[in-house]
Structures are given as C-alpha cells and as structure tokens.
Amino acid sequence: QTPALAAMQAWAYRMIPRPLRVPVAGQLITWLARRKLAQLWYRSALPANTDAGAFQETARRSFDAGGCFCLAGVVQGLLREASLASLPNVPCTLIWGDLDRSHRDTSPESLRDCLPRAEIVQFGDCGHFPDLEQPERYARQIVAHMEKFPAHGVAS
Numbered sequence: 001q002t003p004a005l006a007a008m009q010a011w012a013y014r015m016i017p018r019p020l021r022v023p024v025a026g027q028l029i030t031w032l033a034r035r036k037l038a039q040l041w042y043r044s045a046l047p048a049n050t051d052a053g054a055f056q057e058t059a060r061r062s063f064d065a066g067g068c069f070c071l072a073g074v075v076q077g078l079l080r081e082a083s084l085a086s087l088p089n090v091p092c093t094l095i096w097g098d099l100d101r102s103h104r105d106t107s108p109e110s111l112r113d114c115l116p117r118a119e120i121v122q123f124g125d126c127g128h129f130p131d132l133e134q135p136e137r138y139a140r141q142i143v144a145h146m147e148k149f150p151a152h153g154v155a156s
Contacts, residue, residue: 001045001096001103001128005084007110012075015102021079026072034069035060041071045128047099055132084114091117093145095138097126119145
C-alpha cells in the first residue's frame, strides 16, 4: 500500500509517532521494539478477521536471523522528499487492499497524480498485503494486465 508521495507523507504524520520520525532515535526505538512493533503493525495492516500469527511468526524468524523493522528509515526518507523523479508514462496495474486499517484514510486514487495510466484494482477483502493474502487472485490480476500488451513492449 503506497499512495502518492503527498498522501504517504500525510499518512506518516498521521500514523507514525514523532520519535520514530527523528533520525537515529527512530532507528534505535524501532530496533529495540521491533518485535512489538511488527506485532502491532500486522494487527493494523491485516483485515480485522485475519489471524496475524503466521505473519508475525515470519517476522520473528526474520528478526532472529538479523532482519530489521525499517519503518523509521522508510518514514524519514519519505518525509525528506519534496518530489519524485518523473515516472515513465506506461500502463500499470496497482492492487490496493481496502481493509488495511493503517491506510483507512488514504486514497489509492492519489497514485493517479504520478501514474495517470494506472488501473487501480481494489481487493475489498484484503489488507496491506494482497499479494500474500490472496496470492492466486493477485497473480491472475497481474497476468491479465500483462496479456493486454504485446510481448515486444508497450508504446507510450
């Protein structure tokens, strides 16, 4: 779930506590609290009726192997940006999970500002991770998008 830059920045100010937006302090806090933050994140990002246990267990294994919860770095990087580099004007399919409670006030339509040819497909029964929550349907949607275009490329 990544909306346009301005919408993502608004999300960061609305959803991310100030200490996590502060360089170094945010990284330290997220490292120390990574297990709890990941647990809270999955509970917020997945539909309310989804058992987050498998997602949380994957995160725990990742942390045990040296993985990090990089929310602070991502948010700090987003908040530093004033604009995005121009994107190629190509057709694309963006899949948005409507039940991501962390983005309940974020519109996927904001992406049209930078991707005017985007087809936005909303999965009404998914949260933040449509590719993981509904992998077969996600794959069918991507294949259907790719089949619209010849194998040799897309004219802009």
